[in-house]
Amino acid sequence: MGRDQARIWLALIRIFNGAGGLLAPKWLAKRVSPEPEPNPAAIYAFRLFGVRTVKIGTDLLSGDAAVREHAARAALGIHASDTATAAMLLLRGLVTKRAGIMLTAISALNTFLALKARPPE
Numbered sequence: 505m506g507r508d509q510a511r512i513w514l515a516l517i518r519i520f521n522g523a524g525g526l527l528a529p530k531w532l533a534k535r536v537s538p539e540p541e542p543n544p545a546a547i548y549a550f551r552l553f554g555v556r557t558v559k560i561g562t563d564l565l566s567g568d569a570a571v572r573e574h575a576a577r578a579a580l581g582i583h584a585s586d587t588a589t590a591a592m593l594l595l596r597g598l599v600t601k602r603a604g605i606m607l608t609a610i611s612a613l614n615t616f617l618a619l620k621a622r623p624p625e
Contacts (some may be wrong), residue, residue: 535582
């Protein structure tokens with residue numbers, strides 16, 4: 505997989521997941537919560553995640569090469585942090601086991617794509 509292909513896949517995954525966070529935060533929060541009703545803070549966090557995620561995704565597809573390069577450079581740290589957070593939530597039992605594995609796997613895939621999409625130094 506080439507750098508541009510990884511960048512485009514990463515952007516598409518981010519836009520899809522971010523749209524979910526914006527359009528269906530309560531539904532997503534219910535899917536990961538071990539409680540019957542999700543915490544309102546989780547719903548708010550999904551909305552924040554959605555905005556950030558869509559913005560990064562659109563920047564990765566920008567017609568401006570400098571914007572794309574900046575987004576690709578920033579992506580690795582963002583996705584590595586997301587992966588660590590998802591794994592921590594899973595290990596601490598703060599999300600369901602199934603959701604924790606899914607979140608960690610998606611974040612790890614994004615980290616891999618971000619590594620592949622990263623521009624040369």
